Amino acid sequence: MPTLCRPAVAVPEHVITREETLDLARATHAEHPQLPLALRLIENTGVRTRHIVQPIEETLRHPGFTRRNAVYEAEAKARVPAVVSRALANADLDRREIDLIVYVSCTGFMMPSLTAWLINTMGFRPETRQLPIAQLGCAAGGAAVNRAHDFVCAYPGSNVLIVSCEFCSLLYQPTDLGVGSLLSNGLFGDAVSCAVVRGEGGTGVRLERNGSHLVPDTESWISYAVRETGFHFLLDKRVPGTMSMLAPALLTLAGEHGWDASELDFYIVHAGGPRILDDLCRFLEVEPAMFRYSRATLTERGNIASSVVFDALDRLFEDGGVEDGARGLIAGFGPGITAESALGRWTTGGPARGDARRARAEVPTPTDGAVSATGAGRTPAGAGVGVDS
Numbered sequence: 305m306p307t308l309c310r311p312a313v314a315v316p317e318h319v320i321t322r323e324e325t326l327d328l329a330r331a332t333h334a335e336h337p338q339l340p341l342a343l344r345l346i347e348n349t350g351v352r353t354r355h356i357v358q359p360i361e362e363t364l365r366h367p368g369f370t371r372r373n374a375v376y377e378a379e380a381k382a383r384v385p386a387v388v389s390r391a392l393a394n395a396d397l398d399r400r401e402i403d404l405i406v407y408v409s410c411t412g413f414m415m416p417s418l419t420a421w422l423i424n425t426m427g428f429r430p431e432t433r434q435l436p437i438a439q440l441g442c443a444a445g446g447a448a449v450n451r452a453h454d455f456v457c458a459y460p461g462s463n464v465l466i467v468s469c470e471f472c473s474l475l476y477q478p479t480d481l482g483v484g485s486l487l488s489n490g491l492f493g494d495a496v497s498c499a500v501v502r503g504e505g506g507t508g509v510r511l512e513r514n515g516s517h518l519v520p521d522t523e524s525w526i527s528y529a530v531r532e533t534g535f536h537f538l539l540d541k542r543v544p545g546t547m548s549m550l551a552p553a554l555l556t557l558a559g560e561h562g563w564d565a566s567e568l569d570f571y572i573v574h575a576g577g578p579r580i581l582d583d584l585c586r587f588l589e590v591e592p593a594m595f596r597y598s599r600a601t602l603t604e605r606g607n608i609a610s611s612v613v614f615d616a617l618d619r620l621f622e623d624g625g626v627e628d629g630a631r632g633l634i635a636g637f638g639p640g641i642t643a644e645s646a647l648g649r650w651t652t653g654g655p656a657r658g659d660a661r662r663a664r665a666e667v668p669t670p671t672d673g674a675v676s677a678t679g680a681g682r683t684p685a686g687a688g689v690g691v692d693s
Contacts, residue, residue, distance in 0.1 A: 385425070394499075408469075435451060443574070449644075525543050573634070630649065
């Protein structure tokens with residue numbers, strides 16, 4: 305079965321604290337009639353620190369969408385390759401053993417996708433499939449895991465690289481003064497994360513089932529307005545309460561697999577904000593400690609969009625993982641309102657590298673065809689690259 309191996313995560317070197325964020329809000333929006341509410345909401349996020357790709361002075365300037373997008377591309381090309389290399393090492397695979405690259409990002413635009421650049425510059429095979437996902441927002445982390453699961457089930461023995469690149473700070477819009485926008489300015493952070501789904505062997509989460517759920521008539525709750533100045537993030541005040549609508553989908557997915565979502569051994573979920581986690585505790589009837597990895601990501605790095613699930617999963621690995629066979633849930637939530645969820649068991653088994661390569665050599669290169677849906681230590685990085693984890 306496909307195994308989601310240990311992710312590699314890196315965050316930029318520029319840090320902004322909650323206190324600095326609050327001071328900036330007070331100085332920049334002193335006359336805003338709802339400033340006290342915005343400050344209270346930012347304080348209640350629980351976010352203590354966030355990492356951003358540019359110094360705060362540069363972040364607060366708006367040089368125009370063209371320049372912003374150029375920064376996105378340059379920073380992605382500077383930061384992603386090292387994280388890709390660490391993710392491949394974590395999975396004990398070579399880049400030429402990768403059959404599909406899934407690239408998820410909602411904070412900049414490139415065409416061709418960064419996947420083409422990675423194939424050309426990092427030595428991936430020209431036959432490597434490409435799947436860019438740009439419009440699922442924070443849910444894209446879960447979607448990437450699920451599409452990798454689908455691909456490996458369709459092409460047994462294949463391997464998939466997932467790349468998440470989110471520079472949320474490049475979406476700052478100084479003219480957006482709604483309370484939701486002010487809250488977002490104190491919530492989102494930047495990160496790059498990568499992970500490999502191996503078709504055979506590997507240590508991590510052995511994926512067994514995945515599912516997607518869209519809450520009807522909520523398309524406008526999380527969205528972008530695309531204007532001359534770029535992407536303007538729109539957040540409806542009803543979003544924090546969406547777990548009442550999404551938790552039943554998680555319970556149903558687990559029930560269809562013969563599991564009880566309230567009795568799993570680990571949970572790796574998107575931490576969009578503290579209420580998301582608090583409500584999941586209540587609706588799934590689990591102890592708050594079960595979401596400690598997601599909450600730690602939120603506290604130390606903020607909402608890093610599609611990278612949240614990979615950062616939280618990396619923290620589980622760093623903590624020593626869980627016992628072999630332990631059952632768990634991975635879930636990302638985002639625009640739609642959409643939940644992308646996966647169920648799997650922890651596995652520490654797998655063939656040695658030589659055995660894995662022999663098995664891989666027996667699998668033919670995937671031919672064109674539809675991919676079917678399936679039911680089934682942190683160290684500092686080099687200067688100018690970021691902080692690895």
